[in-house]
Amino acid sequence: MSEFYIISDYCSIRDHEVVLHGKSVYNHADSGLQDFLTGIYQYFAVSYPKFYKMDKLSKLGFLTAELLLRNKNIHQQYAGNEVGIFLMNASSSLDTDRNHQHSILDRNNYFPSPAVFVYTLPNIVIGEISIRHKFTGEGTFFIQEKFNPPFLVHYIKELLAQGVIQCCIAGWVETDGQNYESVLYLIEKTDRPNAGIANFEPTSIQRIFDNEK
Amino acid sequence: MLGDKTGIQLAEDQRIAPEPFYASLVEPSLLQQKFKAIGDPGLYTRFEQMAICSVREALSNVAFNPEDPGTLFILSTTKGNIDLLEKENEQKLGKERLYLWDTARLIQRFFNFRNEPVVISNACISGVQAVITGVRLIRAGLYENVIINGTDIISEFVFSGFNSFKSLSTGPCRPFDRTRDGLSIGEGSGTLVLSKTRPQADASKLIVALDGISSNDANHISGPSRTGEGLFIAIDHLLKRNPLALDYISAHGTATPYNDEMESIAITRAGLQSVPVNSFKGYWGHTLGAAGIIETIMCVSSIRNNVLYNTMGFHETGVSNPLNIIDRVINREINSCLKIASGFGGCNAALLLCKK
Numbered sequence: 001m002s003e004f005y006i007i008s009d010y011c012s013i014r015d016h017e018v019v020l021h022g023k024s025v026y027n028h029a030d031s032g033l034q035d036f037l038t039g040i041y042q043y044f045a046v047s048y049p050k051f052y053k054m055d056k057l058s059k060l061g062f063l064t065a066e067l068l069l070r071n072k073n074i075h076q077q078y079a080g081n082e083v084g085i086f087l088m089n090a091s092s093s094l095d096t097d098r099n100h101q102h103s104i105l106d107r108n109n110y111f112p113s114p115a116v117f118v119y120t121l122p123n124i125v126i127g128e129i130s131i132r133h134k135f136t137g138e139g140t141f142f143i144q145e146k147f148n149p150p151f152l153v154h155y156i157k158e159l160l161a162q163g164v165i166q167c168c169i170a171g172w173v174e175t176d177g178q179n180y181e182s183v184l185y186l187i188e189k190t191d192r193p194n195a196g197i198a199n200f201e202p203t204s205i206q207r208i209f210d211n212e213k
Numbered sequence: 214m215l216g217d218k219t220g221i222q223l224a225e226d227q228r229i230a231p232e233p234f235y236a237s238l239v240e241p242s243l244l245q246q247k248f249k250a251i252g253d254p255g256l257y258t259r260f261e262q263m264a265i266c267s268v269r270e271a272l273s274n275v276a277f278n279p280e281d282p283g284t285l286f287i288l289s290t291t292k293g294n295i296d297l298l299e300k301e302n303e304q305k306l307g308k309e310r311l312y313l314w315d316t317a318r319l320i321q322r323f324f325n326f327r328n329e330p331v332v333i334s335n336a337c338i339s340g341v342q343a344v345i346t347g348v349r350l351i352r353a354g355l356y357e358n359v360i361i362n363g364t365d366i367i368s369e370f371v372f373s374g375f376n377s378f379k380s381l382s383t384g385p386c387r388p389f390d391r392t393r394d395g396l397s398i399g400e401g402s403g404t405l406v407l408s409k410t411r412p413q414a415d416a417s418k419l420i421v422a423l424d425g426i427s428s429n430d431a432n433h434i435s436g437p438s439r440t441g442e443g444l445f446i447a448i449d450h451l452l453k454r455n456p457l458a459l460d461y462i463s464a465h466g467t468a469t470p471y472n473d474e475m476e477s478i479a480i481t482r483a484g485l486q487s488v489p490v491n492s493f494k495g496y497w498g499h500t501l502g503a504a505g506i507i508e509t510i511m512c513v514s515s516i517r518n519n520v521l522y523n524t525m526g527f528h529e530t531g532v533s534n535p536l537n538i539i540d541r542v543i544n545r546e547i548n549s550c551l552k553i554a555s556g557f558g559g560c561n562a563a564l565l566l567c568k569k
Contacts, residue, residue: 080431081428081446081450085429090312090314091312092293092312092313092334094311094312097292097295097298097370098298098301100370100373100374101298101299101370103373104369104370104373105299107231110373112373112374112376112377113377114374114377114378114435117373117374117375117377117378118378118434118435118557120292120370120374121291121334121335121336121556121557121558122334123334123335123336123556123557123558123560124336124434124557124558126429126558126560127429127434127557127558127559127560128434130429130430130431130559131431131432131433131434131559133431134431135429135431136428136429136430136431136442136443136446137428137429138426138427138428139335139427139429139558139560140333140335140342140346140427141333141334141335142331142332142333142334143312143313143314143317143332143333143334144314144329144331144332145312145314145315145318148329151329151331154350154353154355155346155349155350155353157353158349158350158352158353159349161353162349162352164426164450
């Protein structure tokens with residue numbers, strides 16, 4: 001039996017807008033990033049109080065994954081350890097790094113906090129998504145200057161081919177000051193050609209990433 | 214190590230902490246002297262100098278041309294040049310130096326590696342995850358050789374963070390010991406080179422990086438799972454894919470109460486409680502993004518030289534599931550090794566190494 005790897009769906013949060021399956025589902029042009037993310041959380045009635053404790057990178061990745069997986073039965077289709085998460089960005093956790101650095105600038109006013117420090121690692125967003133959805137599969141955070149679909153696609157294809165994962169969430173989650181951009185894809189295996197939105201190839205991943213801008 | 218001495222010492226450095234602290238530090242004058250022979254110290258940060266020195270030494274032993282298009286460079290680090298953040302807006306080396314991709318590219322350019330480098334930043338499993346990633350990229354036929362460097366430095370940034378977590382030991386750390394009370398941080402750099410098997414290579418010297426798996430606890434972002442869930446899943450999945458009699462386990466063994474307890478549970482759940490296990494953290498502390506690389510290098514050395522190293526700082530078992538902790542240097546035939554690691558974000562990784 002032939003096996004095909006497909007992009008089942010995608011979700012992006014960037015330029016004050018949430019796009020799901022190619023359609024704009026929310027936008028709010030006048031808000032800063034924190035307020036924009038809180039607005040998305042409230043608009044889609046996500047009920048997950050831990051959201052408020054997250055840093056901006058985790059909030060952004062969490063919400064993108066949340067909407068991507070909404071109204072799908074991924075949790076019934078796959079065991080937790082069959083779902084992987086592979087993310088990439090340019091700034092790592094630099095946004096939160098600056099917050100932690102701010103708390104230790106002055107020895108006379110020193111207030112480093114574990115609740116901030118834990119977010120000074122980019123892979124925490126993978127942990128947050130994993131906790132929310134009980135995904136226990138592979139997770140890796142890559143840093144590159146620009147989104148690199150060929151690397152990500154070839155790497156994930158190897159994992160699918162080896163049966164390490166059956167499905168994954170992959171893409172780009174970046175915050176740096178007020179700049180932010182998140183595009184996540186749901187990648188699955190199928191035995192039918194031309195299923196899903198597109199075949200899982202660098203060109204289709206790049207096209208989706210570029211087209212919507 | 215064979216002299217049974219630890220590199221973790223009481224240090225005084227106002228740039229890192231207001232009070233004296235225990236850590237394993239790289240001697241600045243030694244690094245300067247080493248780097249001066251190969252580059253201009255004014256153009257490279259402390260982090261970059263350490264990484265470049267390590268990569269250069271590793272490359273002096275390889276049988277391929279690192280400038281070949283089939284070579285990929287992977288940098289494993291948690292924080293890179295984070296010590297530059299304090300003066301972010303007055304960087305004479307350029308503001309981009311804080312970005313891990315820029316640091317990696319700088320190292321890539323130094324050595325004329327062809328491909329865009331990859332950075333893996335996955336908390337304390339970064340190094341083991343980088344090796345696993347390298348193995349897969351070669352297996353997929355994408356590269357012939359993967360050069361993996363793991364580096365992290367100790368800065369006030371990192372020290373203050375671990376201190377705020379109250380996870381630092383009051384003396385040199387004591388992995389798996391009854392009296393353990395936290396980790397010792399360390400800085401370091403290690404380089405591991407993975408190559409596609411070449412037929413002309415001397416099989417007796419070859420160590421195979423067979424396979425690896427990582428898994429998430431899906432439980433908590435800063436505390437390990439009480440049931441060792443993610444680590445157990447990773448080990449179990451890996452050994453089911455590669456049934457192999459294990460001669461040795463190199464644990465993460467940070468010496469925090471929770472980590473070592475969690476590892477003892479996961480190892481026992483996997484039925485491996487009688488396999489000899491050690492932690493290297495008592496020798497040079499927890500080197501964060503470098504730890505998985507440096508410790509994997511030690512595993513290679515153990516297999517190659519048929520020697521198991523003791524767990525520095527360990528005296529009496531202090532975990533609820535007793536393990537076969539290596540407490541003295543043992544010379545015996547070692548054919549296979551399991552390297553494990555766990556980190557913030559609930560991540561865990563397991564890697565299998567064996568003789569050819």
